[in-house]
Amino acid sequence: xxxxxxxxxxxxxxxxxxxxxxxxxxxxxxxxxxxxxxxxxxxxxxxxxxxxxxxxxxxxxxxxxxxxxxxxxxxxxxxxxxxxxxxxxxxxxxxxxxxxxxxxxxxxxxxxxxxxxxxxxxxxxxxxxx
Amino acid sequence: xxxxxxxxxxxxxxxxxxxxxxxxxxxxxxxxxxxxxxxxxxxxxxxxxxxxxxxxxxxxxxxxxxxxxxxxxxxxxxxxxxxxxxxxxxxxxxxxxxxxxxxxxxxxxxxxxxxxxxxxxxxxxxxxxxxxxxxxxxxxxxxxxxxxxxxxxxxxxxxxxxxxxxxxxxxxxxxxxxxxxxxxxxxxxxxxxxxxxxxxxxxxxxxxxxxxxxxxxxxxxxxxxxxxxxxxxxxxxxxxxxxxxxxxxxxxxxxxxxxxxxxxxxxxxxxxxxxxxxxxxxxxxxxxxxxxxxxxxxxxxxxxxxxxxxxxxxxxxxxxxxxxxxxxxxxxxxxxxxxxxxxxxxxxxxxxxxxxxxxxxxxxxxxxxxxxxxxxxxxxxxxxxxxxxxxxxxxxxxxxxxxxxxxxxxxxxxxxxxxxxxxxxxxxxxxxxxxxxxxxxxxxxxxxxxxxxxxxxxxxxxxxxxxxxxxxxxxxxxxxxxxxxxxxxxxxxxxxxxxxxxxxxxxxxxxxxxxxxxxxxxxxxxxxxxxxxxxxxxxxxxxxxxxxxxxxxxxxxxxxxxxxxxxxxxxxxxxxxxxxxxxxxxxxxx
Numbered sequence: 215x216x217x218x219x220x221x222x223x224x225x226x227x228x229x230x231x232x233x234x235x236x237x238x239x240x241x242x243x244x245x246x247x248x249x250x251x252x253x254x255x256x257x258x259x260x261x262x263x264x265x266x267x268x269x270x271x272x273x274x275x276x277x278x279x280x281x282x283x284x285x286x287x288x289x290x291x292x293x294x295x296x297x298x299x300x301x302x303x304x305x306x307x308x309x310x311x312x313x314x315x316x317x318x319x320x321x322x323x324x325x326x327x328x329x330x331x332x333x334x335x336x337x338x339x340x341x342x343x344x
Numbered sequence: 345x346x347x348x349x350x351x352x353x354x355x356x357x358x359x360x361x362x363x364x365x366x367x368x369x370x371x372x373x374x375x376x377x378x379x380x381x382x383x384x385x386x387x388x389x390x391x392x393x394x395x396x397x398x399x400x401x402x403x404x405x406x407x408x409x410x411x412x413x414x415x416x417x418x419x420x421x422x423x424x425x426x427x428x429x430x431x432x433x434x435x436x437x438x439x440x441x442x443x444x445x446x447x448x449x450x451x452x453x454x455x456x457x458x459x460x461x462x463x464x465x466x467x468x469x470x471x472x473x474x475x476x477x478x479x480x481x482x483x484x485x486x487x488x489x490x491x492x493x494x495x496x497x498x499x500x501x502x503x504x505x506x507x508x509x510x511x512x513x514x515x516x517x518x519x520x521x522x523x524x525x526x527x528x529x530x531x532x533x534x535x536x537x538x539x540x541x542x543x544x545x546x547x548x549x550x551x552x553x554x555x556x557x558x559x560x561x562x563x564x565x566x567x568x569x570x571x572x573x574x575x576x577x578x579x580x581x582x583x584x585x586x587x588x589x590x591x592x593x594x595x596x597x598x599x600x601x602x603x604x605x606x607x608x609x610x611x612x613x614x615x616x617x618x619x620x621x622x623x624x625x626x627x628x629x630x631x632x633x634x635x636x637x638x639x640x641x642x643x644x645x646x647x648x649x650x651x652x653x654x655x656x657x658x659x660x661x662x663x664x665x666x667x668x669x670x671x672x673x674x675x676x677x678x679x680x681x682x683x684x685x686x687x688x689x690x691x692x693x694x695x696x697x698x699x700x701x702x703x704x705x706x707x708x709x710x711x712x713x714x715x716x717x718x719x720x721x722x723x724x725x726x727x728x729x730x731x732x733x734x735x736x737x738x739x740x741x742x743x744x745x746x747x748x749x750x751x752x753x754x755x756x757x758x759x760x761x762x763x764x765x766x767x768x769x770x771x772x773x774x775x776x777x778x779x780x781x782x783x784x785x786x787x788x789x790x791x792x793x794x795x796x797x798x799x800x801x802x803x804x805x806x807x808x809x810x811x812x813x814x815x816x817x818x819x820x821x822x823x824x825x826x827x828x829x830x831x832x833x834x835x836x837x838x839x840x841x842x843x844x845x846x847x848x849x850x851x852x853x854x855x856x857x858x859x860x861x862x863x864x865x866x867x868x869x870x871x872x873x874x875x876x877x878x879x880x881x882x883x884x885x886x887x888x889x890x891x892x893x894x895x896x897x898x899x900x901x902x903x904x905x906x907x908x909x910x911x912x913x914x915x916x917x918x919x920x921x922x923x924x925x926x927x928x929x930x931x932x933x934x
Contacts, residue, residue, distance in 0.1 A: 227725060227729060296722055318724055
């Protein structure tokens, strides 16, 4: 099953996404900021990262720069933030992000539907095999 | 009156009034000077002519006396008077000799020499045709008469011949008037129209010209003068008056003239010197023309300079006014391009500082709103998530009541979510960050969908909504979500401010390069005062039926922002208590 990394500083949201994703059958890692997430990805390479932008210590975009998507071709990133900003959207696109969503628009179920779709798009062959 | 006109007026009065005043003074002075000058000149010329005529008359009167004193003549006359029959031939011979070869005739030739008795009866003459005719009798050596015959005009002088202090006869000497004409025909210094001429009395009511006139060479002793006209210099000269006519005089040609008249009592002749006013004042006409031309140039120059000056003042003011207007409409990024180093530049600088402060404050406000909204969103998202999780959890069966209440909680939370999104959109729109997700859209379908969505709500209020989908293409490129929001907002407003039982009408159509959608109600209408603040942030028309969900007063503000971003326009027309009509105009795009 695909492995999802949720990077979210707000504890209750972290709980919601973790619960929903586990219920949907995904393997889930969670971190509350970019630095912590960098540690996690060393041991667990995620198939998809659900990334918040406003984080303590290290923000979402900073994490993306450090993580470097060019070295992780198989990882899809969904920016999932309540902060809407065309500038940040541009910046995220440059860093290789394909999906940019507003958290408050999504129920957990809708989020899972989207994640499933995104995974199918980013790794069609791999998913087809499972 | 605009500053341009005022400046032009000020400049015109500064330039023109002194110029015209000075011009008028110069004009009057010049006129007086010209008249006085011309008059003095005329007086001098006339006096000179008078003197010449007097000299001529005196010379020939003296000549007649001289001839009468010639011994041959004197003795011949004496002998003739003593014995006419014997001495008739001798007298005739003496007269003929005196006329053709006498000492005086060699100096000043004359035409005829005659001897009369004391009563003027011609006893003998060099012109024998004259014998027996009566001559005019005058007492002294003087001009006896001027007359005209077939050969021309003549002057006849008379002198008494006395023997032992007793006048026994008279001698008459006649000359051609040519020498007199020579005097008046000399018009040196009299210009194009000036002249001098002689007049004398003809009879009780008339005078006659003695010399030819400049403009009537046959006038000499043929053209008469009516004496009844006081403004005729020729008549006044006949009437023996020494007059000066500086104005109002009229010449024999009926031209206004300035004139001088002199009467010569010894000769019984009047002299007139005159010149046309037209010629005297000729230079002043020229001056007047120059003044008018110069004044016209001055006006042109003044208008040019004043409009230039006005431009200096008005341009920065108009720039400032334009910038202030933009500022009033919420464009805080506007700046006045006033760079002059004067008070206006200072004003522009102050204005720009003010605009900058406003812009900063507006940006700060938008930033704060954005931040707060973002912070609000997070717990809302959490509530949404938790409620959803509980509702979806299939392991625990909820009672229908629990499900219903949780769903209501979810809906209320969603309303809060929408409000926050709206506030964020406003903040973003204010800082220019409202992003349109434009795509090809059929506006007719979109409108129909929105109308359909609102039907239920309006039905709850016992209101009807009418929309007839139009035929033809309403395909254009818009952000369907945002335009849908705008249409929905207009329908909601129309419903909110209308009574139960009323009808909201949605119509749409094409105009030149635009598609329009019109939402009309028959509700409260909007007062003129309210119309002005209608599209402002957080403004809401007072409505006793106000509802909480849409109560932020952001709807029309956002609607207007969205339509503006599409390059369209949102307008309103309304009559209080008769209803309102909102029109969305959107450009057609491929």
